[in-house]
Amino acid sequence: MVFGPAAQLGVALFEETSAIELIPGRSDEDVESIIRAVYRQVLGNAYVMESERATVPESQFKRGELSVREFVRALAKSDAYRSRFFDTCPRYRFIELNFKHLLGRTPDGLEEMRAHSTILDTEGFDAEIDSYLDSDEYQTAYGENIVPSYRGYKTWPGKNMVGFTHMFAMLRGASSSDLKGSLSGISPVLNKYVILDSPLTVIPPSGGAVGDGWAYQDRSRSTKSPQGLAAGDEGKVFRIEVTGCRTSAAVNRIARIRRSNQVYIVPFDRLSDEYQRIHKQGGVIASITPV
Numbered sequence: 001m002v003f004g005p006a007a008q009l010g011v012a013l014f015e016e017t018s019a020i021e022l023i024p025g026r027s028d029e030d031v032e033s034i035i036r037a038v039y040r041q042v043l044g045n046a047y048v049m050e051s052e053r054a055t056v057p058e059s060q061f062k063r064g065e066l067s068v069r070e071f072v073r074a075l076a077k078s079d080a081y082r083s084r085f086f087d088t089c090p091r092y093r094f095i096e097l098n099f100k101h102l103l104g105r106t107p108d109g110l111e112e113m114r115a116h117s118t119i120l121d122t123e124g125f126d127a128e129i130d131s132y133l134d135s136d137e138y139q140t141a142y143g144e145n146i147v148p149s150y151r152g153y154k155t156w157p158g159k160n161m162v163g164f165t166h167m168f169a170m171l172r173g174a175s176s177s178d179l180k181g182s183l184s185g186i187s188p189v190l191n192k193y194v195i196l197d198s199p200l201t202v203i204p205p206s207g208g209a210v211g212d213g214w215a216y217q218d219r220s221r222s223t224k225s226p227q228g229l230a231a232g233d234e235g236k237v238f239r240i241e242v243t244g245c246r247t248s249a250a251v252n253r254i255a256r257i258r259r260s261n262q263v264y265i266v267p268f269d270r271l272s273d274e275y276q277r278i279h280k281q282g283g284v285i286a287s288i289t290p291v
Contacts, residue, residue, distance in 0.1 A: 019146050019147070019149065020033070020034055020037045020146065020147040020149070021068075021145055021146045021147070022034055022067070022068050022145040022146075023145070028062075031061070031062055034068065034147060035058060035061065035062075035071075037147045038068065038071055038072055038075060038147055039053075039075065041072075041101060041147060041148050041149065042072055042075045042076055042081065042101050042102070042148075043075070043080065043081060043084065043101075043178075043179075044084075044085075044097065044100070044101060044177060044178025044179060045177045045178065046084060046177050046178060046179035047177075047179075048080065052079075052080040053080075054074055054075050054078045054080070057070075057071055057074035057075065057078075058071075060074075067144040067145055068142075068144065068145045068146060068147055069133060069138070069142070069143075069144050069145070072102070072133065072147075072148060073129065073130070073133050076098075076101070076102060076129045076133070077125075077126055077129050082125065084178075084179055085097050085098075085178070086125060088186060089186045090186065090187065090188060090276065091117060091120060091276070092113065092117070092188040092191045092272070092275075092276065093186055093187060093188045093189070094120075095107065095113060095116045095117065095120075095128075096113075096170065096188055096189060096190050096191075096194075097178055098116070098128065098129070098132060099132070100150070100152075100170050100171070100178070101148070101178075102129070102132040102133060102138070102148060103132055103135075103137060103138060103141070103148070104141065104148055104149050104150045104151040104152060105150075105151060105152030105163065105167060106152050106163050106166040106167050106170055106190060106194075107163075107166075107190065107194050108163050109194060109197060110194055110195050110197070113191075113194055113195075116128060116131065119131050150167070150171055152164065152166075152167035152170075152171070162193075162197055162198065162199045165199040165200045166190050166193060166194070166199075166200060168200070169189050169190065169193075169200050170189055170190065187272075188272060191271075191272040191275065191276075192268070192271040192272040192275070195271055195272075195275055196238075196271070236267070236268045236290060237265055237266065237267050237268070237290075238265070238266050238267075238268065238271060238290055239263060239264070239265055239290075240263070240264045240265075240266055240271075240274065240278070241262070241263050242262045242263070242264065242278050242283040262283070264278075
């Protein structure tokens with residue numbers, strides 16, 4: 001069920017639209033509508049030029065050679081997707097958008113983000129896309145012939161309500177675009193909140209007050225205190241314990257030295273950057289605790 005008035009939360013269109021499914025005997029017009037729906041979902045409602053269309057997979061889909069799931073896979077591995085969300089975005093922005101586009105929800109905690117980051121490091125771009133589409137979750141939610149859709153704004157037994165609030169930060173109404181419609185730009189929207197398993201304020205996508213609606217930004221993105229900390233977090237700092245960091249001065253992989261645990265004291269608004277730096281050095285975060 002939907003939590004709260006759908007119209008006020010900006011999800012009325014999603015809630016009122018039935019699942020789009022390819023069934024035997026669909027007309028050519030119906031098939032075209034499915035193709036448009038897949039582009040809209042996978043590319044985050046971004047405008048697609050004719051030269052960017054995945055013409056070969058489209059033709060295969062129209063001939064019945066691809067299921068909806070395989071058409072989604074082809075589009076998610078296309079140059080159009082890669083250039084928009086992988087080549088120009090930090091990895092954690094890429095991963096959070098993969099969750100949104102392919103599973104219709106946000107990452108469910110630090111371990112899930114870290115697992116997908118590891119897939120990117122060890123197996124690459126294509127394997128990261130496959131990890132969503134080949135999952136049991138995808139099959140349960142969409143099967144072979146239902147177009148993926150947003151579902152993270154709904155509640156169900158066992159649903160993490162932190163993730164519910166995160167979805168509204170990622171889904172700013174039916175007309176928003178993941179390419180140009182986010183005030184965060186290419187920066188991750190959720191990274192530090194996923195790390196801390198911390199909820200976000202649910203702000204409707206339209207409203208009259210300054211700071212509300214489509215223009216809403218979390219205060220920690222735009223307001224700093226004299227100490228350099230996020231004003232909305234009253235100077236919170238966190239202790240990060242890290243294992244397995246490598247020395248940065250090494251000239252080759254063999255020369256890199258594994259260190260014992262390291263501890264960093266980090267202000268709240270630097271958590272995301274510090275997390276990425278630690279990951280690049282091969283470190284594993286053992287704990288994050290408020291000081």
